[in-house]
Amino acid sequence: MAGIQDYDFAGKRALIRVDFNVPLNKETFEITDDTRIRAALKTINHVLDNGGSVVLMSHLGRPKSGPEEKFSLKHIVHHLSELLNRDVKFADDCVGEKAWEMSANLKPGEVLLLENLRFYAQETTGTEDFAKHLAQHGDCYINDAFGTAHRAHASTTVVARFFPNDKMFGYLIESEIIAVDKVLNSTEKPLTAIVGGAKVSSKITIITRLLEKVDHLIVGGGMAYTFVKATGGNVGSSLVEDDFLGTARDILQKAQEKGVKIHLPVDTFVANKFDNDADKKLFPIGEIPEGWMGLDIGPDSSTIFADVIKQSKLILWNGPMGVFEFSNFSKGTADVAYAIVEATKNGAYSLIGGGDSVAAINQFKLAEKVSYVSTGGGAMLEYLEGIELPGIRAIKEN
Numbered sequence: 531m532a533g534i535q536d537y538d539f540a541g542k543r544a545l546i547r548v549d550f551n552v553p554l555n556k557e558t559f560e561i562t563d564d565t566r567i568r569a570a571l572k573t574i575n576h577v578l579d580n581g582g583s584v585v586l587m588s589h590l591g592r593p594k595s596g597p598e599e600k601f602s603l604k605h606i607v608h609h610l611s612e613l614l615n616r617d618v619k620f621a622d623d624c625v626g627e628k629a630w631e632m633s634a635n636l637k638p639g640e641v642l643l644l645e646n647l648r649f650y651a652q653e654t655t656g657t658e659d660f661a662k663h664l665a666q667h668g669d670c671y672i673n674d675a676f677g678t679a680h681r682a683h684a685s686t687t688v689v690a691r692f693f694p695n696d697k698m699f700g701y702l703i704e705s706e707i708i709a710v711d712k713v714l715n716s717t718e719k720p721l722t723a724i725v726g727g728a729k730v731s732s733k734i735t736i737i738t739r740l741l742e743k744v745d746h747l748i749v750g751g752g753m754a755y756t757f758v759k760a761t762g763g764n765v766g767s768s769l770v771e772d773d774f775l776g777t778a779r780d781i782l783q784k785a786q787e788k789g790v791k792i793h794l795p796v797d798t799f800v801a802n803k804f805d806n807d808a809d810k811k812l813f814p815i816g817e818i819p820e821g822w823m824g825l826d827i828g829p830d831s832s833t834i835f836a837d838v839i840k841q842s843k844l845i846l847w848n849g850p851m852g853v854f855e856f857s858n859f860s861k862g863t864a865d866v867a868y869a870i871v872e873a874t875k876n877g878a879y880s881l882i883g884g885g886d887s888v889a890a891i892n893q894f895k896l897a898e899k900v901s902y903v904s905t906g907g908g909a910m911l912e913y914l915e916g917i918e919l920p921g922i923r924a925i926k927e928n
C-alpha cells in the first residue's frame with residue numbers, strides 16, 4: 531500500500547473512486563448538497579498539483595438496469611469544474627474504446643469524469659473483467675469514497691487487485707477513519723444511535739448488529755413503518771419492506787434481551803400523496819388509514835426522541851426522520867437535529883453521516899454545531915460495528 535502524501539504522481543493518471551452520489555433536484559437535476567464533492571477536492575487537487583492527471587469514477591443513485599438520464603454523472607460536471615477551477619472532461623461511458631482513449635490522452639493537470647459505474651450490473655456484482663476494464667484508465671488507484679467503502683463492488687474493491695504497488699487511500703478516507711475511530715474507541719455512555727431514511731433493506735441488518743453497542747436506538751423516517759407493521763400496526767401506504775418484517779421483530783426481541791431501549795415514533799404526519807402540497811394529517815402511529823402515507827414523525831415523537839438525545843453522551847445519526855426535502859414534512863428531522871445540537875453544547879459527542887442526512891443538517895444550517903459530519907451513512911454505521919470495510923481492506927491487503 532502506497533501513501534498519497536509520498537507517492538510521485540508526475541506524468542501519471544490517477545484513477546480515483548469518489549462518492550459523488552449527491553442529492554439532485556428531481557426536476558432540474560441541480561445538485562442540492564455538494565458536501566461529498568467538496569470533500570473529494572483535496573485529493574484531486576493534490577494529484578493535479580503534483581504533476582498528475584485525474585480520472586474520476588463514481589456511482590449516482592441506484593439505477594435498475596442500464597443508463598437513466600436522472601442518474602447521469604453529466605449533471606455533476608459543471609459544478610465540479612467550478613469547484614476545481616478548471617475544465618472537466620466527461621466520458622459518457624465508464625468503459626469502452628472511447629472512454630479509454632479519453633483517459634489515455636489526458637495530459638498532466640487534466641481531469642476526466644466517467645459516466646455512472648452502476649449503469650453496468652457488473653459494478654455491483656464485482657465482476658473481475660469489469661474491474662480490469664476500469665483499471666485500464668489509470669496508472670495508480672486511489673480510493674476516496676468513504677460513503678461507499680462498505681460495498682464490495684468492482685470499483686471499490688476488485689479494481690485494487692490490478693494496482694498491487696500503486697493503490698492508496700485519498701485524504702477523505704484517511705480523515706474519516708480518524709474521526710470514526712475516535713467514536714469506535716470511546717467508552718462514553720449512554721450511546722444513542724438514531725436511524726431513519728429510506729434504505730430499509732440495506733440498513734436494517736446493520737441495526738441488528740448495532741444492538742451489541744448501543745444503549746438507546748431511535749428508529750424514525752421511512753425505516754420506522756416496517757417496525758410498526760411488524761408489531762401489528764396499520765401503516766397505510768407508507769414505505770414498508772415486507773420481506774424484513776421478521777428482521778424487525780427479531781431486532782425488537784433482541785433489544786429486549788440485551789437491555790437496549792428502542793424508541794419508535796408514537797405519532798406521524800401522513801399525506802395522501804408523495805408531494806409537499808399533499809393533504810396533511812396527524813395520526814397515532816399504527817393507525818394510518820388506507821391511502822395515506824407517513825412522511826414525518828409527529829410532535830410527541832419529537833419530544834420523546836429529543837429527551838433521549840439530550841441525556842446521551844455519544845450520538846450517532848444516519849437517516850432523516852421524514853421527507854425533509856418537503857418543507858411541510860421537515861419538522862421532525864429539524865427537531866432531532868436541534869436536540870443533537872443541544873446535547874453537543876452540553877458535552878456530548880455527535881457524529882452525523884449519510885448523503886441525505888448531511889443535506890438535512892446543512893439545510894437547517896447546523897453542520898457547524900455538531901461534533902463531526904461524515905460523508906458516509908451506512909458506511910459509518912458499518913465501520914462502527916468494528917468490522918473492516920471491504921473498500922478499506924482492499925487497499926490494505928497485499
Ligand SMILES: Nc1ncnc2c1ncn2[C@@H]1O[C@H](COP(=O)(O)OP(=O)(O)O)[C@@H](O)[C@H]1O
Nearest residue numbers: 727728729751752825852853884885886887907
Ligand atoms: N417516511 C418516509 N417515507 C419515504 N421516504 C422517507 C421517509 N423518511 C425519510 N425518507 C427519505 O429518506 C431519504 C434518505 O434516506 P437514506 O439514503 O437512507 O439516508 P442517508 O443518505 O442520510 O444515508 C431522504 O431522501 C428522505 O426523503
Ligand SMILES: O=C(OP(=O)(O)O)[C@H](O)COP(=O)(O)O
Nearest residue numbers: 551677678884885906907908909
Ligand atoms: O449514499 C450512500 O450511502 P448512504 O445513503 O448510507 O449515505 C452511498 O453513496 C452508498 O450508496 P448505496 O447505498 O446505494 O450503495
